[in-house]
Every structure is written in C-alpha cells, then in structure tokens.
Amino acid sequence: MQEIKIEHFELGLSVTSPAEMAKLAGTSFKVEERVPETAGEAFDWHSWYSAWLQHAGKTEAAITPSYLIVEAADTFEASIPWEQLEQAAVLYQLNGEPLSKTGPIRLYVPNGSSKCLNVKSIVKLKIGYNAASEQEEAAYGFKHTFSADDLRKNK
Numbered sequence: 001m002q003e004i005k006i007e008h009f010e011l012g013l014s015v016t017s018p019a020e021m022a023k024l025a026g027t028s029f030k031v032e033e034r035v036p037e038t039a040g041e042a043f044d045w046h047s048w049y050s051a052w053l054q055h056a057g058k059t060e061a062a063i064t065p066s067y068l069i070v071e072a073a074d075t076f077e078a079s080i081p082w083e084q085l086e087q088a089a090v091l092y093q094l095n096g097e098p099l100s101k102t103g104p105i106r107l108y109v110p111n112g113s114s115k116c117l118n119v120k121s122i123v124k125l126k127i128g129y130n131a132a133s134e135q136e137e138a139a140y141g142f143k144h145t146f147s148a149d150d151l152r153k154n155k
C-alpha cells in the first residue's frame with residue numbers, strides 16, 4: 001500500500017495510507033456530488049483534518065492553518081489558502097479500488113481560484129501555520145519552476 005507523508009510545519013510528521021485517511025475522515029461520498037463529471041469516492045478535507053488533529057492529540061487545533069501545500073509524484077505542487085478549502089474533497093478510490101492513474105490520492109478544490117489546484121498523485125501534504133495577516137493567493141506549478149520560498153511569496 002502506498003504511503004503518504006503528512007508534514008506538519010510545527011508539530012512533526014506522521015505517515016498514513018489513502019484507506020486509513022478515509023477511515024479517519026469517517027464519511028465517504030461520490031466526488032461527483034461536489035465536482036461534476038468526475039468519478040470515484042472521496043472524503044471531505046476538513047473532516048479528515050479535524051479527525052487527524054484529534055487523533056494526534058493536537059491542542060493547537062484552535063489555530064486555523066493558513067494554507068495547505070500538496071506535492072505530487074511528478075513534482076507538481078500547489079499551495080492553497082485555507083479559506084479556499086471549504087468544499088475541498090480528497091479522491092481516494094474508484095469502484096472500491098485504489099486509484100490507478102491519479103493515486104494515491106487526488107485533491108479537488110471546488111471553490112478554489114483555479115482548476116489547476118486539483119492536484120493528482122499527491123504523495124505529500126504539508127499544513128502551514130503562520131501568523132501572516134496578509135491574504136495569500138494560491139500558487140501551483142512544477143517544483144523546479146519555483147522554490148519553497150517562492151511559494152510563500154506567491155510568485
């Protein structure tokens with residue numbers, strides 16, 4: 001089973017799998033309910049995140065993260081402001097089977113500023129907390145085209 005790394009900027013690291021993530025999130029639904037013309041089973045991003053915080057015993061849950069960074073197997077990555085994730089869903093299986101083409105997981109951001117944020121083949125999730133008061137914009141692209149610093153500056 002493929003593993004997904006979850007990095008928490010302040011709180012360390014844990015490792016999980018798509019099936020375990022879905023189980024932790026609780027409820028699954030057809031991704032089509034949120035994104036027309038798509039197929040497969042998904043779970044709600046926020047349901048997973050809350051469950052993960054609780055599971056990990058994080059008391060910092062009171063602090064709302066500022067953004068989610070997802071990194072894909074092909075080095076594509078996206079940095080998504082937390083407020084764009086309200087309807088975000090994680091696709092994790094198709095007809096009960098692990099995703100073959102876009103696995104281990106794919107993110108869909110229905111209320112996002114761009115369809116380009118629907119990152120496929122995610123292998124790493126990073127949850128960013130910072131005290132920045134400035135509203136950040138989403139950024140995406142292949143890793144070699146921008147550094148982590150560039151991401152933070154929204155180049």
Ligand SMILES: Nc1nc2c(c(=O)[nH]1)N[C@H]1C(S)=C(S)[C@@H](COP(=O)(O)O)O[C@H]1N2
Pocket residue numbers: 072073074076115116117118119120121122
């Ligand atoms: N891993 C990965 N995810 C990716 C991309 C990519 O190149 N690699 N392209 C993005 C872009 S730019 C778009 S517009 C959408 C396209 O999604 P679709 O193939 O389902 O239409 O996927 C996004 N997710």
Ligand SMILES: [Mo]
Pocket residue numbers: 115116
């Ligand atoms: Mo795109």
